[in-house]
Amino acid sequence: MFERKATIASRVGLHARPAAIFAEAVGEVPIDVTIALESDPEEDAMDAASILSLMSLGASNGDVVVLRAEGEGAEGILDSLVRILETDLDAV
Amino acid sequence: MQSYSGVGVSPGRIIGTVRQMPRPVSEPPVGQSRPASTTADEAVAALRAAASSVQAELKRRAEVAQGNAKAVLEATAQMAVDPMLLKSAVKLINGGATAERAVWDASASVAEMLHNLGGYMADRATDVLDVRARLVAELRGVPAPGIPQSDVPFVLVGEDLAPADTATLDPAKILALVTSGGGPQSHTAIIARALGLPAVVAAVGVDALVDGAVVYVDGAAGTVHVGPTADQVAAAQAWTAAAATLTVFDGDGRLADGHRVPLLANVGGAKDAVAAAAAGAQGVGLLRTEFCFLGRDLEPSAEDQIAAYRGVFEAFAGKKVVVRTLDAGADKPLPFLTDASEPNPALGVRGYRTDWTSPGVLERQLAAIAAAAEGTTADVWVMAPMIATVDEAAHFAAMCSAAGLTTPGVMVEVPSAALTSASILGEVAFASLGTNDLTQYAMAADRQLGPLAALNSPWQPAVLMLIGLTVAGSVAEGNGKPVGVCGEAAADPALAVVLAGLGVSTLSMTPRALAAVATVLRSVSLDEAKELARLALAAPSATQARAQVRAGLPILDALGL
Structure with missing residues (x-):
């Protein structure tokens, strides 16, 4: 199991457009990825490909989230997903 | 000749063919179960195919939309293929439900959860229900709710336009708006005036107009006639000439x-x-x-x-x-x-x-x-x-x-x-x-x-x-x-x-x-x-x-x- 932390860069938080862009990106990777707030225990982690889960997570601008995955290429995939979260997707 | 009378809310005299706004998607019967001829795997495959095509359609619309409408469409497109939503629908299908009923119930639970979160999330519950209507329409092979797509300009007939419809309305594709509901201050009336489209609202009975019917719409008089007369054809031509001045x-x-x-x-x-x-x-x-x-x-x-x-x-x-x-x-x-x-x-x-x-x-x-x-x-x-x-x-x-x-x-x-x-x-x-x-x-x-x-x-x-x-x-x-x-x-x-x-x-x-x-x-x-x-x-x-x-x-x- 690999873990990466990311700080939400979008001004509105992980909602609406930023959540749609991120969920779509996770949906395209070949492994399962979970997401949780840094303050939440691992068993509360949710499917990061689900926009509905992402929105109910309620991550605001500046919040730190933890992405988790295992399997081939997991580290590289997590790194690329962190970059998406750390970009202000409202500005895209 | 059949005619309907309503309230004229935006002037103009035009002749065009009718396109009805698709009716709202009806709820599949409670407890509807799969016929023996359809396996669970087939129902799941149909659901996944419907989800992909709804996602593709919404993404296509997002590409041409602007600002907030674009963001809403992008998010809704992603909801159509949401793994959490589909997973719970698949579970219901495996329990014997039809794909339609399964997605209906799974969406209802998600919408309720969002609603209970309140605030911004509660507003997104409406988006989930919109996606549900699209998925069920796709599974049934009937037109999706919303403004019909057409290459030829038409007279849009419906019950009333919602603010969300007006955001996706392409004025180049619409000749006139006719609604059975709404009033002079309804969204339909306001958007018609802003776009300069002839419009008649509160015209009782126009729901019965069939797609393809040729009508004469007088947006000042508030009337709609099926099968225009020679006089009406002349009036429509005169309006086109006058409108230019x-x-x-x-x-x-x-x-x-x-x-x-x-x-x-x-x-x-x-x-x-x-x-x-x-x-x-x-x-x-x-x-x-x-x-x-x-x-x-x-x-x-x-x-x-x-x-x-x-x-x-x-x-x-x-x-x-x-x-x-x-x-x-x-x-x-x-x-x-x-x-x-x-x-x-x-x-x-x-x-x-x-x-x-x-x-x-x-x-x-x-x-x-x-x-x-x-x-x-x-x-x-x-x-x-x-x-x-x-x-x-x-x-x-x-x-x-x-x-x-x-x-x-x-x-x-x-x-x-x-x-x-x-x-x-x-x-x-x-x-x-x-x-x-x-x-x-x-x-x-x-x-x-x-x-x-x-x-x-x-x-x-x-x-x-x-x-x-x-x-x-x-x-x-x-x-x-x-x-x-x-x-x-x-x-x-x-x-x-x-x-x-x-x-x-x-x-x-x-x-x-x-x-x-x-x-x-x-x-x-x-x-x-x-x-x-x-x-x-x-x-x-x-x-x-x-x-x-x-x-x-x-x-x-x-x-x-």
Whole structure:
């Protein structure tokens, strides 16, 4: 199991457009990825490909989230997903 | 020949073929189970295929949409293939349900969960239900809800348009709008006038029109005829020719005797303002600032607000721009400002009243308006919506003064403000009549309801009397403070004559209407306008007021208005 932390860069938080862009990106990777707030225990982690889960997570601008995955290429995939979260997707 | 009669809300005579808005998707029977001939795997495969094609369709629409509509469509596209949603639907299918019923129930649970989270998430529950309707329509092989797609322009017929539909409406593909519901102030009517599309609302029975039927629509008379006659074909051709001459306004609103009635534009942002200035508008009579706030989860920053307002001021350098402060509530809810659970939002905490429950937002907005005005030459006036008492007017004037804004005013939308306008104008520099809300409050008739369309006419003599009383209040106050109109009534050329006759000083409207209103105003003198206003006030009903005034304005029929 690999873990990466990311700080939400979008001004509105992980909602609406930023959540749609991120969920779509996770949906395209070949492994399962979970997401949780840094303050939440691992068993509360949710499917990061689900926009509905992402929105109910309620991550605001500046919040730190933890992405988790295992399997081939997991580290590289997590790194690329962190970059998406750390970009202000409202500005895209 | 079959014909239907409704309320004409936007003039124009056209002939076209009917396309019906697809009916709302009906609920699959509760407990509907799969026939033995369909395996669970087949049902799951059908669901996944439907999800992909709904996602593709929404993404395609997102690509051509702008701003907030684009963000909503992108998010909704992703919901269609949401693993959490599909996983719970698959579980139901494996338990024996049909794909339709499974996705129906799975979406309902998700929507309920979002609803219980409240605020912004509760609003997204509506998006989940929209996706559900699309998925079920796709599974059934019936058209998706929403505006039909077509390469050939058509007459759109439906029950009523929702604000979400109007966001995706392509005016180049639509010849006219006809609805069985809605009223003169409904979203359908407002969007039709803004786009210059002929429209008839509250036309009972048009739901029975079939796709492909050829109809003649008269948006001034409010009639729809199936199978046009030779006369109607000629009328439609004459309208097309006349419409071409009714698109130019020379920027000088006046009556035949030279009496000036400046014609201003209602705008919602810098892009609108540039178009309005190009259309000849003599200023902005209503800048709807909520367009800068709607669809936001948070109050926009001072920088965002200043940039949005300055864009409008720069388009009207040296001219008057009347800014209406935030008018949230009722049909324009905002998550950070209004309470969605009010039992009666039209009579609730809306407009100026949100300053009582969320103090600070209005003060910051006034500061942003003042900052945006700095360095521009626009003559910036500011008015508050939903003012009901003299105290409110005085308080708003004090807030404007504290922000350094020198021309404070009020909207007259609540009948109490019309009745006490002399005292209210003692506190502020001007008043602007919002006829849409003034009508709904004077007649106690929700402006969105089709069955109340006849009550919701600004031709109601009681509404015209309230307008007359507001002007009389200004005369009694003694300083000649201007009373303008910025509601939809100003865009109706016949009503514009009546308003001028009642002593209204400026008319503000959708820029589309400027040329037609200017042309008709120029056909009458002030005395003639006063006489027509007197006739309208004395009429026993809205219908007769309109008929009598129109009879005195033969130019209307000649131009097909």
